Amino acid sequence: MKKLDIYQFFGMNALRMCMGIVVFILCVIFYDILSKGAGKISWEFLTQMPRNGMTEGGILPAIVGTCCVTLITGIFAVPFGIGCAIYLNEYAKDSWQTRLIRMAIRNLSGVPSIVYGLFGVVLFVNMFKFGTSILSAGLTLGLMTLPWTITASEEALKTIPNGYREGSLALGATKWQMIRTNVLPYAVPGMLTGTILGLSRAAGETAPILFTGAAFFLPALPASINDQFMALPYHLYIMSTQHHSIVKVRSIAYATALVLIGLVFLMNLGAIILRYHLRKQRRE
Amino acid sequence: MKKEKIIEGLFFINGMAVIIVLLGIFALLIINAIPAFKDITLKDFLFGYVWNPEAYTTPSFGILSMVVSTLMVTIGALLIAIPLGIGTAAYLTDVASPKVREIAKPIVEILASIPSVVIGFLGIVLVGPWLAKLTGQSSGLNAINGSILLAVMALPTVISLSEDALGSVPKAYTEASWALGGNKWQTLLMVKIPAAHSGILAACMLGMGRAIGETMTVLMACGNAPAFPHAFTDPVRTMTATVAIELGEVPYNTTHFYALFAVGLVLFVFTFCINLISDLVIHKK
Numbered sequence: 001m002k003k004l005d006i007y008q009f010f011g012m013n014a015l016r017m018c019m020g021i022v023v024f025i026l027c028v029i030f031y032d033i034l035s036k037g038a039g040k041i042s043w044e045f046l047t048q049m050p051r052n053g054m055t056e057g058g059i060l061p062a063i064v065g066t067c068c069v070t071l072i073t074g075i076f077a078v079p080f081g082i083g084c085a086i087y088l089n090e091y092a093k094d095s096w097q098t099r100l101i102r103m104a105i106r107n108l109s110g111v112p113s114i115v116y117g118l119f120g121v122v123l124f125v126n127m128f129k130f131g132t133s134i135l136s137a138g139l140t141l142g143l144m145t146l147p148w149t150i151t152a153s154e155e156a157l158k159t160i161p162n163g164y165r166e167g168s169l170a171l172g173a174t175k176w177q178m179i180r181t182n183v184l185p186y187a188v189p190g191m192l193t194g195t196i197l198g199l200s201r202a203a204g205e206t207a208p209i210l211f212t213g214a215a216f217f218l219p220a221l222p223a224s225i226n227d228q229f230m231a232l233p234y235h236l237y238i239m240s241t242q243h244h245s246i247v248k249v250r251s252i253a254y255a256t257a258l259v260l261i262g263l264v265f266l267m268n269l270g271a272i273i274l275r276y277h278l279r280k281q282r283r284e
Numbered sequence: 285m286k287k288e289k290i291i292e293g294l295f296f297i298n299g300m301a302v303i304i305v306l307l308g309i310f311a312l313l314i315i316n317a318i319p320a321f322k323d324i325t326l327k328d329f330l331f332g333y334v335w336n337p338e339a340y341t342t343p344s345f346g347i348l349s350m351v352v353s354t355l356m357v358t359i360g361a362l363l364i365a366i367p368l369g370i371g372t373a374a375y376l377t378d379v380a381s382p383k384v385r386e387i388a389k390p391i392v393e394i395l396a397s398i399p400s401v402v403i404g405f406l407g408i409v410l411v412g413p414w415l416a417k418l419t420g421q422s423s424g425l426n427a428i429n430g431s432i433l434l435a436v437m438a439l440p441t442v443i444s445l446s447e448d449a450l451g452s453v454p455k456a457y458t459e460a461s462w463a464l465g466g467n468k469w470q471t472l473l474m475v476k477i478p479a480a481h482s483g484i485l486a487a488c489m490l491g492m493g494r495a496i497g498e499t500m501t502v503l504m505a506c507g508n509a510p511a512f513p514h515a516f517t518d519p520v521r522t523m524t525a526t527v528a529i530e531l532g533e534v535p536y537n538t539t540h541f542y543a544l545f546a547v548g549l550v551l552f553v554f555t556f557c558i559n560l561i562s563d564l565v566i567h568k569k
Contacts, residue, residue, distance in 0.1 A: 008469035015379050018371030019388060022443070025436055026395050032410055033402070080298065087299035091292055101299050103563065104306040110490070110559040111309060111552060112497025113400075114524045118548045121531070122312045143305060150302070176291045197397075204399025207499035207524070211531050233401040233500075240405045241504055250409070257402050264397055 037258030040251045046259070054217060054239070055249055059256055064221050065134070065214075065229030066263065070203045072138025072225065073145060077202075078195050080142070081149025085191075088150070089157040090179055109147035113207040116144045120212040134225040137213035141202040148201065152194020156187040189278035196271035200264045206233040216242070232260040313549040320345070320542035329546065333512050335526065337540040345543045347550065349512040353427070353520035356513055357502060358495040360431025361438055365495075366488050368435070369442030370477075373487075376443075377450040378472050396440035400500040407433045407505030419517055425507035427520045433501040438491035445490060449483020450476055482565050489562035493555045499524040523551050 048058030084101075092098040120140030130136040160183050168178040206214075214234040222229045239253035240246065321329070324345045332346020372392075376385055407429050415424030453476050461471040477484065507519020508529065521529075527544050534540045 004467055004470065008467045011469040011473070012379055015371050015375040018368050019375040019380070021368060022372050022395065022439065023388075023391060025439075026391055028410070029398065029402075029406060032406060080301070083295055083298035084302055087295035091295055092299065097300070101302055104303040106563060107556060107559045108302065108306055110493045110497070110555045111306075112499065112524060112555055114497070114499040114527050115309065115313070115548050115552050115555075118316075118527065118531070118545060119309045119312055122316055122545075123308070126536070146302065146305065174288050176288055200397060201399075204397075204401065206399070206401045207528060210528055233399055236401050236405055237500065237504065240408050253405065254409075257405055260399055261402060264399060265394075268397060 033254060033257050033261065036251070037254035037256075040255035041258060045255060049219070050217065054243065054252070055245065059232070059235060059252075059259065061218055061221055061230040062232045062235040062256070063259065063263075066203055066232045066260075068134050068222060068225070068229060069138045069141065069209065069213075069231060070199055072134060073141040073202045074195070074199050076139055076142035077145045077149050077198070081146055081195065081198075082153045082191055084146075084150045085153030085157055086179060086184075089154050090175070090183065105147045105150055108143075109151075111144075113144060113205055114210075116140055117208040117211055119143070120208060125212055131226065132211070132213045132215075132228055134213055134222055134227060134229050137209040137229070137231075138225070140208045140212045141205060144205065144208055145195075145198045145202045148198035149195045152198060153187075153191045156190025156194060157183065159190060160186050189275045192278070193271040193275040196267055196274070200267035200271075203267065204233055204260060204264050206231075206237055209234060232256060232263065236260060310552065313545055313552055316542055316545035317549045318542075319537075320539055320546045323539045324543065329543075335510050337530070337534075337543060343540070345539075347523065347547060349510065350521060350523045350526050350547070351550070353506075353513050354496060354522040354524070356516070357427050357430040357434060357506065357520060357522060358492060360427060360516060361434035361495045362488065362492055364431065364435035365438040365442050365491055369439050369487070369491065370446050370484060372439075372443045373446035373450055374472055374477075376447050378468065378476070392440050392443050395436070396444075400437060400498060401504070403433050403436055404501040404504030407501060412505065421517060423507065423519070425505055425519055427506060427513060427516045427518060430502045430506040430520070430522075431516070433505050434495040434498055437498055437501060438495045441494050442487050442491040445487030446480075446484050449480040449487060452483070453479045486562040486566045489558050489565070493558040493562075496558070497524065497551065497555050499528050503528050523547050527551075 045058045046063065047060050049060055051057035084105075088098065088101065092101070117140065120136055120143075124130045124136035124139050125132055128136075130139075164182045164186065165178055168182040169175075173181070209231055213228050214231045215228040216230075216238060218228060218230055236253060236256045239249050239256060243249050329345055329347060331348055332344055333348040333352075334344040334346050335349060337343045337345060376388055380388060408425070411429050411432055412424035415426070415429055416422065417424075457475050457479055458471055461475040466474070502522045503525040506522065506525065508521045508525055509519040510521045510526070511518075513520045527547055530540070531544050534544065
């Protein structure tokens with residue numbers, strides 16, 4: 001009996017240590033970036049163009065570029081993803097087509113991001129002649145976020161009790177009326193939260209935009225969606241590996257990393273607040 | 285009634301479009317990879333270990349070195365991420381109080397939301413110098429560095445999927461084990477983990493898929509030497525990194541360009557098989 005207790009003691013503490021290591025990793029990441037990046041952040045840094053071969057000045061074009069691309073991604077991926085989720089959860093029967101669609105979604109979420117980049121180069125840049133542009137990059141990222149938006153939207157639809165649907169049908173509503181009036185309004189908060197989380201991941205991705213539109217340096221902000229753009233993750237990549245004086249711009253790289261993480265968290269926080277707000281509204 | 289049919293049809297097309305996207309990726313990769321094999325034999329491509337597409341006299345396109353590099357970095361990552369991930373998942377389901385779990389779960393989610401380029405950056409500025417000091421090499425940008433970073437990237441996947449698997453073990457199993465006098469540790473080790481093994485296996489497979497396909501971290505932290513790796517302390521260049529480095533510089537519609545698509549195709553097939561296997565493991569019952 002005694003021996004078993006000793007095993008249990010060591011076992012349980014080993015598990016606690018695993019969790020401890022995970023927490024430690026996260027703390028190290030945040031401590032390093034915050035302590036070395038926060039000093040550089042200022043209003044000028046966020047609102048000015050880079051100067052002197054990107055060794056001085058701010059990162060405004062990268063922030064603007066990332067926001068524009070994420071917007072395109074959202075415009076493309078959100079309706080597409082929600083539509084697919086509605087089909088899967090409301091219309092689809094358990095047929096081989098449905099199983100095939102589900103399998104495709106799972107496989108899409110496993111496709112490496114660089115492969116999406118290759119796909120984007122061939123399809124959007126070359127075949128559709130969008131060139132290297134915000135549009136090409138946004139659509140490429142949109143395809144990549146598709147599995148996440150679909151899954152999140154479907155989860156939201158699943159939480160709607162069947163009574164809502166049956167009540168509506170019993171009153172003589174058609175299927176689409178039922179979905180539009182009794183399912184979607186209640187599912188939207190959950191859908192939005194999930195899709196914003198997906199978009200925040202897209203905003204931090206680098207590999208798919210490497211060849212579809214991200215630029216090393218641009219002297220002006222993009223004027224239309226057919227222009228190339230600078231992006232925060234790509235800027236961080238350049239500042240830490242490709243720049244001619246890497247050591248000199250290290251503080252800029254740290255600050256860029258901090259802004260990028262900040263942007264991602266701001267989106268996550270926005271999603272959580274939005275969900276809270278919409279739920280409260282619904283209850284009243 | 286007709287309107288209803290049209291709407292249903294539209295949603296159906298929307299659903300099928302997902303399959304078209306997947307097939308489209310596959311098809312475009314194949315179409316762009318095939319022209320490469322006009323100049324390269326399949327045998328040289330798969331088993332040649334010299335990748336030197338810009339060589340002046342005879343360019344060579346062997347991917348074996350990168351495949352081995354990719355597998356090496358991935359296996360290193362899994363050696364760290366699997367024990368740590370399953371341990372953390374077991375902590376969350378079996379040790380942590382509900383209150384601690386409420387705090388601990390967002391920690392895993394936050395870890396998942398950190399962009400890969402930021403992790404790669406930390407590989408350069410944090411893990412690299414630390415490894416260099418530890419091994420006495422001049423640079424810490426090598427396979428171990430990549431493995432550590434990829435482990436961090438794969439951890440959230442392994443943790444959350446293993447946790448789901450452990451959490452879905454029927455309560456009766458645990459109770460039966462307790463009734464037979466098993467303590468918590470024995471129950472976890474001899475009842476819960478065996479019962480959840482298919483889910484845990486799938487979690488590890490998907491973590492592996494993530495590690496193989498990850499681009500930015502390995503591109504930034506592995507040193508990118510296109511030679512055949514002999515040790516974990518060698519700088520390596522993975523398949524993803526090769527595509528990321530070279531696609532930007534290569535002229536369109538050359539053998540080199542098509543060869544990069546062939547590399548992408550190999551990557552796609554790798555991850556596709558991993559996903560398919562983990563899919564079969566999960567839906568075995």
